[in-house]
Amino acid sequence: MMFDKMSRKGSAEERDLVHKLWDKNFAAMRTPSSGGATKKPLPDVLAGNGKIYIAIEVKTTTRNKFYVDSHQIDGLYEFCDIFGAIPYIGVKFKYIKWIFLSPEKIERTRSDNYRVEKSTALIDGLELDEILGLDKQLRF
């Protein structure tokens, strides 16, 4: 039950992200949870505008820290390498707008998984417009 609830919550956030992407003139979709007829790894959301193709692993959380299993990121890289897309972890912390992280910039744990902390994500993360090539955030 708990899992279902989290799962539905995640879906709602994914739908929100897909709508935002269309609003930015990207064609976007949630990929099928069943794997879309393949056991190959698929990202949660895929989008493109003819120039930029992005694949997003979506994480929604009410916490200030969470972990992502390395196998999940390996799968994201594998998909992106073949399809031709830029990999991102799209993070929706509660009450905060979408933040996007390049997996390569995320801290690793000793067991090689990925640790995302809200405080650093807010600094290192990119905004939607930035990953879509629509804006450059100034950094000093």
Next chain:
Amino acid sequence: MMFDKMSRKGSAEERDLVHKLWDKNFAAMRTPSSGGATKKPLPDVLAGNGKIYIAIEVKTTTRNKFYVDSHQIDGLYEFCDIFGAIPYIGVKFKYIKWIFLSPEKIERTRSDNYRVEKSTALIDGLELDEILGLDKQLRF
């Protein structure tokens, strides 16, 4: 019931196509039938290899002729224009391997829908390797 049966059949063929695409080193997926969190038009199958991106509307039939509604093709074009993909109708006639048709080359009816005849599709259609840029079929 009849519709469900046809629907499942189509799904099986779509899965087959997705597997064939991965075998050709394209990352591919069936798109979610619910529209993937968007009411925007989505193709049945989407694939890419970093150079070529293709969006396929899948039709499976036991007949020698079938029609495709113009609105469906309009939707395919719309998706492809935004996402950056080449549109195809992927046709699986029973007992015959996959054939791919560019919508623009398909005959139109007087009501502006698309009419696909097996006899002409076998001549005008492209094979999977051709649309993936892996092969050029000689035509005299």
